[in-house]
Amino acid sequence: MEQVVEDIEKKMKKTDAQLDTLALQVENIELEIFTEEGQELEVHNLLKSVSEVKDNYQNLRKDLLEVQGLQKQLSSSLNLQLKMMQSKFNGLKERVIVAKHSQINSKATLLGDNK
Numbered sequence: 001m002e003q004v005v006e007d008i009e010k011k012m013k014k015t016d017a018q019l020d021t022l023a024l025q026v027e028n029i030e031l032e033i034f035t036e037e038g039q040e041l042e043v044h045n046l047l048k049s050v051s052e053v054k055d056n057y058q059n060l061r062k063d064l065l066e067v068q069g070l071q072k073q074l075s076s077s078l079n080l081q082l083k084m085m086q087s088k089f090n091g092l093k094e095r096v097i098v099a100k101h102s103q104i105n106s107k108a109t110l111l112g113d114n115k
Helices: 002-033 043-114
Strands: none
16 A cells, blocks of 8 residues: 555656646747747647647646546555454454453352352
């Protein structure tokens, strides 16, 4: 389970870095499109930049799906552990009740023998 948490943290860091890169690329494209000096855009460079942003977005989306999968795996593991702990708790509780009941019966028997 610790490994799953570490994997999620690593994926989240990678995803954050990709988001930062994607934001920077979009900002650069905006700067190229809205230049104040009226320079002509090089369509080829612009298309290349847009294509890179699209590729990075697809990679980011894939990584986010992986993170979601890891989160589901972690959630399932935690739910299973919780059910196991509840089961153990109920078993121990039942043992305590039975032991206490036996102890009460033993005391009652001893008191009955002393009369």
